[in-house]
Amino acid sequence: xxxxxxxxxxxxxxxxxxxxxxxxxxxxxxxxxxxxxxxxxxxxxxxxxxxxxxxxxxxxxxxxxxxxxxxxxxxxxxxxxxxxxxxxxxxxxxxxxxxxxxxxxxxxxxxxxxxxxxxxxxxxxxxxxxxxxxxxxxxxxxxxxxxxxxxxxxxxxxxxxxxxxxxxxxxxxxxxxxxxxxxxxxxxxxxxxxxxxxxxxxxxxxxxxxxxxxxxxxxxxxxxxxxxxxxxxxxxxxxxxxxxxxxxxxxxxxxxxxxxxxxxxxxxxxxxxxxxxxxxxxxxxxxxxxxxxxxxxxxxxxxxxxxxxxxxxxxxxxxxxxxxxxxxxxxxxxxxxxxxxxxxxxxxxxxxxxxxxxxxxxxxxxxxxxxxxxxxxxxxxxxxxxxxxxxxxxxxxxxxxxxxxxxxxxxxxxxxxxxxxxxxxxxxxxxxxxxxxx
Numbered sequence: 001x002x003x004x005x006x007x008x009x010x011x012x013x014x015x016x017x018x019x020x021x022x023x024x025x026x027x028x029x030x031x032x033x034x035x036x037x038x039x040x041x042x043x044x045x046x047x048x049x050x051x052x053x054x055x056x057x058x059x060x061x062x063x064x065x066x067x068x069x070x071x072x073x074x075x076x077x078x079x080x081x082x083x084x085x086x087x088x089x090x091x092x093x094x095x096x097x098x099x100x101x102x103x104x105x106x107x108x109x110x111x112x113x114x115x116x117x118x119x120x121x122x123x124x125x126x127x128x129x130x131x132x133x134x135x136x137x138x139x140x141x142x143x144x145x146x147x148x149x150x151x152x153x154x155x156x157x158x159x160x161x162x163x164x165x166x167x168x169x170x171x172x173x174x175x176x177x178x179x180x181x182x183x184x185x186x187x188x189x190x191x192x193x194x195x196x197x198x199x200x201x202x203x204x205x206x207x208x209x210x211x212x213x214x215x216x217x218x219x220x221x222x223x224x225x226x227x228x229x230x231x232x233x234x235x236x237x238x239x240x241x242x243x244x245x246x247x248x249x250x251x252x253x254x255x256x257x258x259x260x261x262x263x264x265x266x267x268x269x270x271x272x273x274x275x276x277x278x279x280x281x282x283x284x285x286x287x288x289x290x291x292x293x294x295x296x297x298x299x300x301x302x303x304x305x306x307x308x309x310x311x312x313x314x315x316x317x318x319x320x321x322x323x324x325x326x327x328x329x330x331x332x333x334x335x336x337x338x339x340x341x342x343x344x345x346x347x348x349x350x351x352x353x354x355x356x357x358x359x360x361x362x363x364x365x366x367x368x369x370x371x372x373x374x375x376x377x378x379x380x381x382x383x384x385x386x387x388x389x390x391x392x393x394x395x396x397x398x399x400x401x402x403x404x405x406x407x408x409x410x411x412x413x414x415x416x417x418x419x420x421x422x423x424x425x426x427x428x429x430x431x432x433x434x435x436x437x438x
Contacts, residue, residue, distance in 0.1 A: 001028055001365050004087035006078065008035035008062075008098025010047065010265060011284050016093050017053050018173035018354040019116065024054070026358060031085050035074045035098040036061040050185075050266055051178060067097060067128060074101035082109055088370045089114050089142075089361060093170075095133035095304075107139035112370035114361060117169065118143035119150030122304040126207075129283070130304070141372070142364050144357050147307045147347050151418045155409050161419050162406070167356035168349020171287040176351050178269055188267035189274065192260070194229065199277040201232045208281050208299060209238050212245045214319040218299060219247045221324035223254055227332065230257045230279075231271065277328070286314050287348060295331055295341035297324070313344030380436040384408070387432055389425040396421040406433040 003023060007013050023030045034056035048055055060077040062070050078101055082090065090106040092099040093116040106113045115136050122130050137143065143159060145151045146169035154164055201222070208214050219242075222230060232251070234242070242248040251257050263271065269288075272278065278289045281299040289296035290313035301318040308314035315331075317323040331337050349356075364370060382404075389398070395407045409431040410417040417423070419430075 001089075001362075002031065002085065002087040003028055003089055003091060003361070004031040004033060004082060004085060005091045006033045006035065006098055006102030007056075007093065008037040008074070009096050012093045012096060012098065013047060013051065013053065014174050014178065014265060015170045015284075016091075016116070017051050018170055018177050019091070019093075019357055020053060021177070022354040022358045026362075028358075031058070031081070031087060032056045033058045033078060033081055033102070034060065035078075035101065036063060037070070037096065037098060047265065050181070050264070052181065071097050071101050074098060075105045078102055078105045079109065082106060082111060088112065088365060091116060091361075092136060093117055095120065095129035095136070097128075097132065099136045100132040103136040103139040110372040112142065112364075112372060113140040114142045114144060114357075115140040116144045116357060117146060119145040119152075119154045119164075120304040121150075121153045122302050124302050133304075141369065142360065144353075144360065146349070146353075148418045149307055149310075149347075152409070152416055155416075155418070160406070161408060164418075165356065165360040166418065167360065168351075168353035169287060170353045170357070171284070172291050172346065172348050172351045173354045175269070175288060175291045178266065179273060182266040182270040182273075186266045186270040188263065188271050192231070192258070192271075194231070194274075196229055197227070197276040198229045198231050198271075198274070199225070199279055200272055200275045201230050202280045202282050202285060203299060204235050204238055205281045205300070208319060209241045211319075215241065215245060215247060217319045217321040218324070219251060221321045221328075222251065222257060224325050225256065225328055228256065228277065231275070232257060232259050233262050233268065234259055235262055277331070279324075279328075290314060290344055290346050291348065293342050293344075295338060297327055297331075299324070307347035308344075311344045311347050313341050313346075315341075382434040382436055385432055385434065386411075386429055388429055389427070392424065392426045394421065395419045395423050395425060398425055404435050404437045406435070407431075408433050 007016055032054060036059055058081050060074060062073045089112040090102055091114045092102040103113045118137050120133055124130055143154055143164045144167045145164055148166055151164050151166050155161060203209055252259055273292050275294055278285055278294050279297045283305055286296055286298055286305045286308045290308045296314040298314055298316050299319055300316055303316060309316060315327055317327050398407060407419040407430055410419055410423060411429040
């Protein structure tokens with residue numbers, strides 16, 4: 001078997017590193033394609049060296065362009081590589097333009113696509129990431145979802161549950177892997193000379209940093225945070241807008257806010273692991289926060305990581321000044337609330353996601369699922385119906401007994417449940433997909 005893995009940004013490299021480790025351990029041929037959206041030295045060669053990852057076999061070097069031009073360049077180059085290498089499956093991760101380009105190109109070539117971190121939905125189509133992840137899922141043949149909630153999102157989009165694997169999120173594997181490296185190699189704590197409790201702040205989303213009203217609300221809230229040192233690694237683009245709207249000097253002159261340049265990943269991860277709070281508008285940081293047992297305050301009104309909120313480790317506050325301040329004060333002043341958030345159960349698994357993904361890939365490969373041809377079931381699909389099951393029977397047993405039917409969803413205790421093979425259906429309402437029998 002030959003796997004082609006497409007990566008393009010720092011988060012993709014971080015999250016796919018443990019998957020690449022697992023592929024190597026199993027002796028599977030792997031072609032690594034780097035689109036090069038993060039194109040400077042730290043984001044490319046040095047970054048792979050720091051994380052002890054193999055050098056890419058192909059580096060497209062697309063750099064920074066408009067969404068359309070960037071995606072077009074990547075698609076053309078990825079197509080050439082896939083035709084030359086002819087892999088059995090292409091793995092993409094997340095929701096970047098590299099994911100869009102890789103999944104769409106492979107599907108047009110009738111090659112199997114595996115989407116790592118499939119099924120996430122914010123339902124906000126103004127976010128380019130939302131468009132990317134939805135299109136990637138449309139193009140995919142096998143779905144590695146982090147949680148049952150993301151699996152159910154796919155069920156509502158008529159994805160066959162037999163193609164969905166609930167693997168957990170590789171961010172857990174990645175944090176475990178990379179934090180060990182960071183502890184050995186990073187000296188950031190001494191360099192910053194930090195004492196006392198710290199709050200790590202990141203803001204980068206256009207809807208926050210490009211909107212003067214929203215940005216002012218965030219800045220005004222930060223100025224009123226008490227008994228905490230705010231460490232703010234600021235992206236150059238965010239610096240530009242802070243200065244444009246006249247907020248930069250106010251932050252810089254505040255005694256409890258320390259503005260620093262963007263950090264390398266290992267430095268940032270170590271600093272993150274030592275923080276007491278995280279305040280962010282990043283999606284990935286919401287995952288890292290709950291993985292590292294750090295209460296997270298998210299400066300957004302929606303999230304494609306709702307599991308972190310449901311688990312109790314993350315609170316959405318948007319950009320309302322009073323909400324930001326009140327939420328921080330409530331958590332920091334009440335040890336019970338703080339401990340509850342700190343000890344929130346991680347919905348993303350126990351660090352075995354990479355093994356689960358590779359196990360699923362091998363299973364699908366051995367069953368011939370990567371040989372893409374016209375699916376017969378498209379012609380034979382009859383329709384759907386909701387049934388009340390009276391038999392004492394599991395999902396697998398039901399589908400074996402009624403081969404023209406597939407259990408798509410289970411309605412249980414006023415909730416929708418994923419149809420795991422061993423779930424007993426007795427006295428449950430289920431949504432069935434029905435097909436013609438030959």
